[in-house]
Every structure is written in structure tokens, then in C-alpha cells.
Amino acid sequence: xxxxxxxxxxxxxxxxxxxxxxxxxxxxxxxxxxxxxxxxxxxxxxxxxxxxxxxxxxxxxxxxxxxxxxxxxxxxxxxxxxxxxxxxxxxxxxxxxxxxxxxxxxxxxxxxxxxxxxxxxxxxxxxxxxxxxxxxxxxxxxxxxxxxxxxxxxxxxxxxxxxxxxxxxxxxxxxxxxxxxxxxxxxxxxxxxxxxxxxxxxxxxxxxxxxxxxxxxxxxxxxxxxxxxxxxxxxxxxxxxxxxxxxxxxxxxxxxxxxxxxxxxxxxxxxxxxxxxxxxxxxxxxxxxxxxxxxxxxxxxxxxxxxxxxxx
Amino acid sequence: xxxxxxxxxxxxxxxxxxxxxxxxxxxxxxxxxxxxxxxxxxxxxxxxxxxxxxxxxxxxxxxxxxxxxxxxxxxxxxxxxxxxxxxxxxxxxxxxxxxxxxxxxxxxxxxxxxxxxxxxxxxxxxxxxxxxxxxxxxxxxxxxxxxxxxxxxxxxxxxxxxxxxxxxxxxxxxxxxxxxxxxxxxxxxxxxxxxxxxxxxxxxxxxxxxxxxxxxxxxxxxxxxxxxxxxxxxxxxxxxxxxxxxxxxxxxxxxxxxxxxxxxxxxxxxxxxxxxxxxxxxxxxxxxxxxxxxxxxxxxxxxxxxxxxxxxxxxxxxxxxxxxxxxxxxxxxxxxxxxxxxxxxxxxxxxxxxxxxxxxxxxxxxxxxxxxxxxxxxxxxxxxxxxxxxxxxxxx
Numbered sequence: 001x002x003x004x005x006x007x008x009x010x011x012x013x014x015x016x017x018x019x020x021x022x023x024x025x026x027x028x029x030x031x032x033x034x035x036x037x038x039x040x041x042x043x044x045x046x047x048x049x050x051x052x053x054x055x056x057x058x059x060x061x062x063x064x065x066x067x068x069x070x071x072x073x074x075x076x077x078x079x080x081x082x083x084x085x086x087x088x089x090x091x092x093x094x095x096x097x098x099x100x101x102x103x104x105x106x107x108x109x110x111x112x113x114x115x116x117x118x119x120x121x122x123x124x125x126x127x128x129x130x131x132x133x134x135x136x137x138x139x140x141x142x143x144x145x146x147x148x149x150x151x152x153x154x155x156x157x158x159x160x161x162x163x164x165x166x167x168x169x170x171x172x173x174x175x176x177x178x179x180x181x182x183x184x185x186x187x188x189x190x191x192x193x194x195x196x197x198x199x200x201x202x203x204x205x206x207x208x209x210x211x212x213x214x215x216x217x218x219x220x221x222x223x224x225x226x227x228x229x230x231x232x233x234x235x236x237x238x239x240x241x242x243x244x245x246x247x248x249x250x251x252x253x254x255x256x257x258x259x260x261x262x263x264x265x266x267x268x269x270x271x272x273x274x275x276x277x278x279x280x281x282x283x284x285x286x287x288x289x290x291x292x293x294x295x296x297x298x299x300x301x302x303x304x305x306x307x308x309x310x311x312x
Numbered sequence: 313x314x315x316x317x318x319x320x321x322x323x324x325x326x327x328x329x330x331x332x333x334x335x336x337x338x339x340x341x342x343x344x345x346x347x348x349x350x351x352x353x354x355x356x357x358x359x360x361x362x363x364x365x366x367x368x369x370x371x372x373x374x375x376x377x378x379x380x381x382x383x384x385x386x387x388x389x390x391x392x393x394x395x396x397x398x399x400x401x402x403x404x405x406x407x408x409x410x411x412x413x414x415x416x417x418x419x420x421x422x423x424x425x426x427x428x429x430x431x432x433x434x435x436x437x438x439x440x441x442x443x444x445x446x447x448x449x450x451x452x453x454x455x456x457x458x459x460x461x462x463x464x465x466x467x468x469x470x471x472x473x474x475x476x477x478x479x480x481x482x483x484x485x486x487x488x489x490x491x492x493x494x495x496x497x498x499x500x501x502x503x504x505x506x507x508x509x510x511x512x513x514x515x516x517x518x519x520x521x522x523x524x525x526x527x528x529x530x531x532x533x534x535x536x537x538x539x540x541x542x543x544x545x546x547x548x549x550x551x552x553x554x555x556x557x558x559x560x561x562x563x564x565x566x567x568x569x570x571x572x573x574x575x576x577x578x579x580x581x582x583x584x585x586x587x588x589x590x591x592x593x594x595x596x597x598x599x600x601x602x603x604x605x606x607x608x609x610x611x612x613x614x615x616x617x618x619x620x621x622x623x624x625x626x627x628x629x630x631x632x633x634x635x636x637x638x639x640x641x642x643x644x645x646x647x648x649x650x651x652x653x654x655x656x657x658x659x660x661x662x663x664x665x666x667x668x669x670x671x672x673x674x675x676x677x678x679x680x681x682x683x684x685x686x687x688x689x690x691x692x693x694x695x696x697x698x699x700x701x702x703x704x705x706x707x708x
């Protein structure tokens with residue numbers, strides 16, 4: 001049963017638009033899936049390879065801007081941004097990796113944090129290329145309905161899911177985990193740590209960048225503050241993985257459901273007013289205190305909590 | 313632990329279920345606004361103003377005998393949340409018209425959705441020029457475009473100050489950038505030399521390096537486009553560094569709301585700013601609105617509040633005229649709006665490359681003895697302007 005779970009869920013999601021959901025529900029679903037892509041991508045680098053990045057907004061933004069600049073400057077459909085962002089973001093990730101991956105632990109985290117901010121400031125100032133703070137706006141989005149956007153991001157999510165799984169099950173994955181557990185020990189066994197860390201960063205960055213390019217097409221408007229946001233992108237990415245469960249296949253997906261769907265549900269409770277943020281914050285604190293490995297990571301503990309021990 | 317958790321979850325779901333129950337006779341209007349985050353100050357003021365307008369309209373019998381029931385949704389100034397809210401309003405709540413939002417980024421996201429879903433959207437205080445330049449049929453804007461925000465100030469410069477040089481400081485946002493661009497163009501027209509045009513990071517804590525450059529350049533006029541915290545900090549540090557100029561001018565937003573004086577204190581004295589509205593303007597109901605607002609919340613509202621307040625009257629006017637309340641009929645009614653509000657005359661025109669845009673006179677205010685006074689255009693003035701202004705050394 002467990003083996004087929006991904007396929008069951010995928011089939012379910014493929015059939016979902018036929019149920020005639022409201023565009024509001026579809027919008028939230030699309031955001032959930034987009035965030036799970038970003039979460040899975042981050043998980044590969046942060047969860048499995050142990051390199052905690054606080055700057056994934058950089059990759060997200062570069063992907064989004066690749067798409068946006070194609071549209072704005074060359075007059076090509078912004079959808080070409082998705083394939084093109086693979087190349088652009090990979091090249092960018094190589095450069096970033098070359099500089100930042102010499103650092104370890106908190107120093108790497110701080111360096112990536114800086115990369116995110118540097119890119120935001122650059123995008124604000126390279127007005128010739130990015131329009132600066134005025135942002136890039138797509139005059140008419142491709143589709144009014146949400147179904148196609150949904151399938152595109154779903155396809156991207158499926159590819160990401162199986163790619164991450166394949167990578168982790170292969171030799172590469174074992175190298176990543178070895179580096180996470182003890183980089184010196186891994187190196188002494190003959191694993192060129194920097195090379196494999198760079199590979200992890202590239203894959204992770206490219207997947208995030210593709211999600212960014214999708215965001216440009218879907219939302220139709222980007223500016224540096226939106227796509228290179230430290231809090232709204234980089235930190236939320238980490239939260240998605242941490243809440244869901246780092247180094248688990250399902251963690252980022254569960255995490256994005258919580259960070260997007262639950263956040264939206266709580267936001268929609270009218271009696272709370274602006275106190276919804278407090279409630280949501282408390283909820284996150286509770287999850288992190290009682291389930292330090294995330295929901296997927298602490299699944300057995302959760303089962304015990306709900307008295308379902310015998311059920312599985 | 314487990315029981316508490318279940319109880320909490322049960323409570324959350326019941327509350328959210330009950331909250332969606334509806335009364336048939338009411339006209340329910342949900343308004344997206346930034347109520348948290350950096351723009352919350354503006355959102356709060358607009359929320360209060362919407363509420364005041366709704367109360368007044370309801371007291372006089374509502375719209376076509378239907379009571380307006382307002383609710384507010386916090387977008388936190390995030391475009392994707394703003395979009396989510398609007399998708400919900402259009403699709404789930406079947407709301408035939410959208411009003412609200414504040415930042416230009418959110419307004420752009422909302423405008424695109426409104427246009428796609430053919431639902432009229434009335435913009436209240438988002439200024440970025442581009443929003444009404446997209447040939448959108450369903451997007452209306454009642455505040456002036458950013459390119460015209462500075463008109464009053466420019467007029468004042470031309471007739472009174474007659475400067476030869478100007479320094480422009482602006483925050484890195486769509487609002488700041490387009491405001492600064494507009495000022496550069498206006499300065500060129502008047503033959504004023506732009507000595508520097510510098511962008512700063514919104515929410516900075518230290519402007520001294522930037523201001524030292526201004527001091528060295530010795531411009532006649534310093535023009536700044538900022539949101540609230542930056543505006544007061546800029547003036548405080550200008551005072552600290554004793555940067556002297558013939559005039560300090562602000563481009564609306566942060567310079568035109570009461571918090572500016574509260575935070576900058578005496579450094580705010582003599583600063584002029586563009587604004588779209590002041591309590592003294594002779595529009596019907598403006599004074600009453602301002603006094604009522606002050607009585608209730610302790611401060612005069614800025615143009616953001618007046619615009620929000622009037623937006624509901626504009627909406628009422630359109631809904632009164634619309635035969636049925638379908639999006640298309642409301643859109644047509646909005647298009648033929650021609651009315652006087654506390655915010656000024658409202659009429660949505662297509663000109664200068666804008667569509668469905670209301671054009672209005674922009675005013676200039678000056679801080680005199682810790683109060684905002686309207687000083688320009690002459691017919692709206694509440695006090696004579698003070699110019700030339702004393703240098704920092706002369707002030708005590």
C-alpha cells in the first residue's frame with residue numbers, strides 16, 4: 001500500500017479539477033503545490049545534505065525574473081521561462097555554490113541569507129533589466145481559469161517528488177546523508193564534499209527556480225520585494241520543511257498544506273481579526289516544541305497522541 | 313493534551329462555519345486591506361473610515377434599502393494573499409464589486425484578477441501609474457496617479473520658491489520610484505537642475521551617509537518620497553546634521569499622515585508635502601468627516617481615510633443607479649459616475665493614457681506649529697505659507 005501512495009495521491013489530484021472547485025479553492029491548492037515544490041527542493045539541500053539555506057528566495061527570484069525578463073524585454077511568452085530557468089538558475093547556483101559552499105553550518109546559512117538580500121538590492125537597482133521597483137507585469141495572463149495552471153504546477157511537483165526520491169535512493173543520496181552526518185568523515189572516505197554539496201545546491205536551486213518561473217506566469221506580477229523576500233519566501237520555505245519534517249519525502253508536502261491551507265483557514269476566521277497571526281504563530285510554536293522532527297518525522301508520536309497506535 | 317487539542321480544533325471549525333451564515337437583506341461587502349505588517353497604519357485608518365461611511369449610509373436607509381455589512385480581510389500587504397482574498401470574494405461570496413487594498417503591488421494583483429473575472433474594482437489609495445494604464449475595463453481609480461501627486465508642490469515651487477537645484481530622495485518601492493521619476497520630469501520642465509536622485513532601502517535606520525551627500529550638494533529643495541517611519545526619521549536626521557535648504561518637501565504618503573508629526577516632532581516644522589486632501593478643503597462633508605474622525609480616534613485623518621470614506625459613497629451612488637447588481641451593470645454605473653464627495657469631485661475618465669481614472673487637484677500642506685495646514689492651491693489654503701523658512705541654527 002505504502003509503495004503506491006504517491007500514485008494514489010497523484011491520481012486523486014489529477015482528477016480533482018473535475019470536481020468543479022471554486023477558483024478560490026484552486027488558487028489555494030495551486031499555492032500549496034507550489035510551496036511543496038519549493039519545500040521538497042529545499043529539503044534535498046537542507047534536509048538530506050544538511051546545508052541549511054536561508055536564501056532560497058534568491059533561486060525563486062532568479063527563476064521568476066528569468067521568466068519576467070523574457071516577457072518584458074524579448075516579448076516571448078513567459079512560459080519559456082520555466083525551461084530556460086533550468087539553465088540560468090543552474091549557472092547561478094554554481095557560482096553561489098562555488099563561493100558559499102566552502103562555508104559550513106551557520107556560516108553557510110548566513111552567506112545564503114546575504115545572497116538573498118544582495119539579489120533583492122541588485123534587482124532593485126538594475127532598472128534597465130528588471131524595471132527595478134516598478135516590477136514586471138504581464139498584461140494578460142494566459143488563462144483565466146485555473147485548471148491548466150493547476151496541472152502545470154502538479155506536473156512540476158510530481159517531477160520534483162520522484163526526482164528527489166530517485167536522488168536520495170541512489171548513491172548520490174547516501175553521499176548527501178554522509179556529508180550531513182559528518183563532513184570530515186565523509187571526506188576521509190573519499191567523498192569530494194564540495195562537489196556533492198554543489199550538486200545538491202544546483203538541483204535544489206533549479207527546482208526552486210522553476211517554481212519561481214511558474215509564479216511569474218501564475219501571478220502575473222513580480223517585483224524585487226515580492227520574489228526576493230526574506231520572510232515571505234526564504235523563511236516560509238524553511239518553515240514548510242521544518243513543520244512538515246526535514247529529510248522525509250512527505251514532510252514538505254504536509255508542511256505546505258499547513259503553511260498555506262491552514263494559514264488561510266485561520267486567516268478567514270472573522271472573529272479573530274488580526275489576532276489570527278498570533279493563533280497561527282502559537283500553532284507553529286506548539287508543533288515545533290512537541291514535534292521537533294516535524295509532522296512526518298514525528299508521525300509515530302502523533303499516532304500515539306491520537307491513540308491510533310494499533311491502527312497501522 | 314489530546315483532548316485540549318481536539319476541543320480547540322472543534323471550536324475553530326464551528327466558528328468558521330457559523331461565520332459564513334448570511335442575512336438575505338444585507339449587502340455584504342468584504343474589503344481587503346493591510347491590517348498587519350509595515351502598511352498597517354494606513355490600513356487601520358482606511359478601515360475606520362470605511363466603517364464610518366457605512367454607519368452613515370445605513371443610518372440614512374442603506375443602499376436601495378439594503379444595509380451595508382462590512383467585513384475586512386487582512387492581506388498583510390502580500391500580493392498572493394490579496395489575490396486569494398479577491399478570488400474568494402468573487403467566487404465564493406459572489407460579491408459583485410471589489411473595493412480596497414493599499415499598496416500598489418497588491419492593487420496590481422487584485423486588478424488583474426478583477427479584470428479577468430469581469431468584476432469592477434475601485435482603487436482607493438494605490439498610486440502606481442501603471443495600474444490604470446493597462447487598458448483594463450473593470451478597474452477604476454479614484455485617487456490621483458502618482459505622476460500627478462507632486463503637481464501642487466511643483467506649482468508651489470514654480471510660483472513661490474523658484475529654486476534652481478533639487479535633490480530627490482525616494483524609497484525603493486513602486487510608489488517611491490514612480491514618484492521620483494515624475495518629479496525629475498517636472499523639474500526638467502521647470503529648468504530645475506536635479507543634483508541627485510538617490511534611492512534608499514525602505515525601513516532604514518540610518519540616513520546620515522545619504523544626508524551628508526545632500527548637505528555637500530547644497531540643493532535649494534530636498535524632495536522626499538517615503539512611507540511613514542522613513543519620513544520622520546529623515547527629517548529628524550536632517551535636523552541632527554543641520555542640512556539646510558530653502559525648502560523640504562515630501563511626496564505625500566508618509567509626510568501627510570498625523571504619525572509624521574507625532575514622530576518627527578519639531579523637526580517636522582515647515583516641511584511641506586503633497587497631499588490629495590486636507591480636512592479644510594471645501595468639499596461637501598469633508599469637514600464633518602474629519603471632525604467626526606478626530607472625535608472618535610483623536611487625530612485628523614489623511615487623504616487615505618478621506619478616500620476610503622468617499623469610496624463607499626461612490627459605490628452607493630453607482631449601486632443606486634445600477635438597475636441590477638451584476639458586475640457588468642455596476643461597472644457601467646461606475647463609468648458614468650459624476651458626483652461630489654468629501655474627497656472631491658469624482659469622475660472616471662480616459663485620458664493621458666489612463667483608463668477609468670479620476671483626475672483631481674493635488675494640494676500642498678505645511679507643518680506649522682505642529683499642525684498640518686493647507687497652503688496651496690490658494691483657493692483651498694487654510695493658512696498663509698511660511699517661506700522662506702528659518703535655517704536650523706535660527707530655530708529654537
